[in-house]
Amino acid sequence: MADAIQYKLMGEIAILTANNPPVNALSHAVRQGLIDGIERAENEAKAVVIVGGGRTFFAGADITEFGKPFVEPGLPSVCARIERSPLPVVASLHGTALGGGLEVALGTHYRIAIPSAKVGLPEVLLGLLPGAGGTQRLPRVIGAENAIDIITSGRQVGASEALKLGIIDEIADGDVEEIGVAYAERLLKAGKGPRPVADLPCPTAIDFDAAYDLALKKGRGQIAPATAIRAIEVACNTNFDEGIEQERQMFMTLLASPQSKGMIHAFFNERAVSKLPELKGVEPRALNALGVIGGGTMGAGITVAALLAGLDVTMVERDAAAAEAGAGRVAGILQGSVKRGKLSQDKYDAIMAGGFRAVDNYDALADVDLVIEAAFEEMGVKKAIFAELDRVCKQGAVLASNTSYLDVNEIAASTSRPSDVIGLHFFSPAHVMKLLEVVVADQTAPDVVATGFALGKALRKISVRSGVCDGFIGNRILKTYRTCADHMVLDGASPYEIDKAMTAFGFAMGPFEVGDLAGLDIGWATRKRLAPTRDPHERVSTYPDKMCEAGNFGQKTGKGYYIYEKGKRGGTPDPEVTKLIEAERAELGITARDFSHEEIQRRYMCAMINEAAKVVDEGIARRPLDVDMVLLFGYGFPRHWGGPMKWADMQGLDSILADINRYAEEDDFFWQPSDLLTRLVAAGKSFDDLNKGDTV
Numbered sequence: 001m002a003d004a005i006q007y008k009l010m011g012e013i014a015i016l017t018a019n020n021p022p023v024n025a026l027s028h029a030v031r032q033g034l035i036d037g038i039e040r041a042e043n044e045a046k047a048v049v050i051v052g053g054g055r056t057f058f059a060g061a062d063i064t065e066f067g068k069p070f071v072e073p074g075l076p077s078v079c080a081r082i083e084r085s086p087l088p089v090v091a092s093l094h095g096t097a098l099g100g101g102l103e104v105a106l107g108t109h110y111r112i113a114i115p116s117a118k119v120g121l122p123e124v125l126l127g128l129l130p131g132a133g134g135t136q137r138l139p140r141v142i143g144a145e146n147a148i149d150i151i152t153s154g155r156q157v158g159a160s161e162a163l164k165l166g167i168i169d170e171i172a173d174g175d176v177e178e179i180g181v182a183y184a185e186r187l188l189k190a191g192k193g194p195r196p197v198a199d200l201p202c203p204t205a206i207d208f209d210a211a212y213d214l215a216l217k218k219g220r221g222q223i224a225p226a227t228a229i230r231a232i233e234v235a236c237n238t239n240f241d242e243g244i245e246q247e248r249q250m251f252m253t254l255l256a257s258p259q260s261k262g263m264i265h266a267f268f269n270e271r272a273v274s275k276l277p278e279l280k281g282v283e284p285r286a287l288n289a290l291g292v293i294g295g296g297t298m299g300a301g302i303t304v305a306a307l308l309a310g311l312d313v314t315m316v317e318r319d320a321a322a323a324e325a326g327a328g329r330v331a332g333i334l335q336g337s338v339k340r341g342k343l344s345q346d347k348y349d350a351i352m353a354g355g356f357r358a359v360d361n362y363d364a365l366a367d368v369d370l371v372i373e374a375a376f377e378e379m380g381v382k383k384a385i386f387a388e389l390d391r392v393c394k395q396g397a398v399l400a401s402n403t404s405y406l407d408v409n410e411i412a413a414s415t416s417r418p419s420d421v422i423g424l425h426f427f428s429p430a431h432v433m434k435l436l437e438v439v440v441a442d443q444t445a446p447d448v449v450a451t452g453f454a455l456g457k458a459l460r461k462i463s464v465r466s467g468v469c470d471g472f473i474g475n476r477i478l479k480t481y482r483t484c485a486d487h488m489v490l491d492g493a494s495p496y497e498i499d500k501a502m503t504a505f506g507f508a509m510g511p512f513e514v515g516d517l518a519g520l521d522i523g524w525a526t527r528k529r530l531a532p533t534r535d536p537h538e539r540v541s542t543y544p545d546k547m548c549e550a551g552n553f554g555q556k557t558g559k560g561y562y563i564y565e566k567g568k569r570g571g572t573p574d575p576e577v578t579k580l581i582e583a584e585r586a587e588l589g590i591t592a593r594d595f596s597h598e599e600i601q602r603r604y605m606c607a608m609i610n611e612a613a614k615v616v617d618e619g620i621a622r623r624p625l626d627v628d629m630v631l632l633f634g635y636g637f638p639r640h641w642g643g644p645m646k647w648a649d650m651q652g653l654d655s656i657l658a659d660i661n662r663y664a665e666e667d668d669f670f671w672q673p674s675d676l677l678t679r680l681v682a683a684g685k686s687f688d689d690l691n692k693g694d695t696v
């Protein structure tokens, strides 16, 4: 195997080139290679240049090594060894110098970058903090305030901002090795020697308590950003070596924390979830021109996502007026992106001039590669549209429905080409939400599935494969934990306490706030749709119907569970709702009881996990990690827990099952323990074992 760090001498300059594709992660071999390279250079060179081979400088510590036995040299000692070299050491940056990568660069004495390079310390996005001197060296270079911003946000900083801040010393265009060597030669000519950052004075202190409290509040329970602030505080009032020691202790504490395990689980699985073994070697069909049926909220959002990905889109509406309205919605969303500087006016003009048209006849879809139907959620409407698509679309075109719960098999069977039919379930707003459920019907051809995933990749979505059932993966699980919340309300909990409990757990919003945001009429329509087939044993609350009958659909009507005043953020609890609930309890003869936040969170999560286990057991979701990614990217599940299945594993599946069995003593209709969960507990296995291919 080629050396992880390649060494060559060019004149008086030793060049150490990282060679650990794809992102030059700082694995053990790379770390050892850096030490060996520096020591060799000190015997024969006057200066050293460290550069990344391939597409980037080091993109950080090797995350796959976390949790495995630690092997010296550690990254802190690699950075220290580079820093105390008697030779001037230059880091020449391209791609993304992130985490341990930037820490290595801060361990060198001079930093140069090409204009497109980015730097950052994103460890908090893994539930960690910079553990190789980043919290001690960066503040010495850019001050405590700027360091807090970069470290607690985890954001990537462009080369020009990095130059302004002083993270890098120069920007130069050209080959990254050549600009590095030229810079080192200029330094030698100028008689410049080593310039350890560690020798810089402690940065000026700021109000760390205020910064700490703010980070905790913003983190919604995440501990890493706040801990990083304490580490930066140490840099301001302790000598460097002591600071490095304390940083290490804080790093090791976070590394052992469930939050870090949750976030590392999310990091790897947001990349793994779209890689299906059965699609290996399956070529997707062509994907240049799209058709979108419907110019409403979903149709317009899907169109914008496709246009921003450079695809050509033809939107079809029932008549010219509706087509114009649809085009107006698309233009409105894109102009919003121009205003926010996310899209240039030129790009906007190019899209609206060429890549998009809204029409009122299906014949315009004769040559498109894929059509996404985003029309009214009614089976008759769907079948009529797919009959038209079957008539006009070319052979080989992929016919997709954005339905969020209807039977895709039934839609497919209504065409002469069911193998070309698939579900592509976007989430509102479709140009923002990252999740895409790729719903595979019984007859969907493998290359059609591959095309669905290819579209997801082109639109920068997190695509998750789902089988066909009512609500697919996400909405089916949502219905269950939402019902659990309703049951707790009937038994005594207030919707507002439930919202507080779930935001304390880490959700941006509780279930009743989400209901108000999405529109309570959606749930109402679902209840009406399912009423004819509802099991008489099912507990249903009627007060939500009364709220809807009164026209209170949430934010869009100014009143739902909360009352919303124009221009004011958030809503205030509506006492009328509490009255409705108390009346229903009295009617049902229920004596309200207290629910602690812990009990609310536990029941809510157990309901979610139990239904999710059934979804996996039935093969609707292939793996537990698929469920985790659906909840993370479509339902606001807190990333620092990794998803419900990861959270369940960290809690211990036996304790989850024990609670479900206990709840079943009260209501054995709603709480029917998942067979898969029972089998896993009996076998002493976890959801993660299933992710790794194990079975029970």
Ligand code: T1G
Residues within 6 Å of the ligand: 022, 023, 025, 059, 060, 061, 062, 063, 064, 075, 096, 098, 099, 100, 101, 103, 122, 123, 126, 128, 129, 130, 131, 132, 134, 268, 271, 272
């Ligand atoms: N370690 C191991 N594997 C990594 C990796 C890493 N740091 N970064 C990426 N990969 C894998 C990734 O899983 C994927 O694998 C492939 O590389 C391509 O990545 C002590 C403790 C660099 C911006 O957090 O943000 O340093 O799926 O698909 O979209 O203080 O990867 O192909 O099998 O994402 O072009 C800090 C993490 C670590 C950066 C490139 N560093 N990486 O994005 O490609 S903690 C990070 C990224 C640390 C020290 C601490 C991105 C990227 P596969 P990709 P991309």
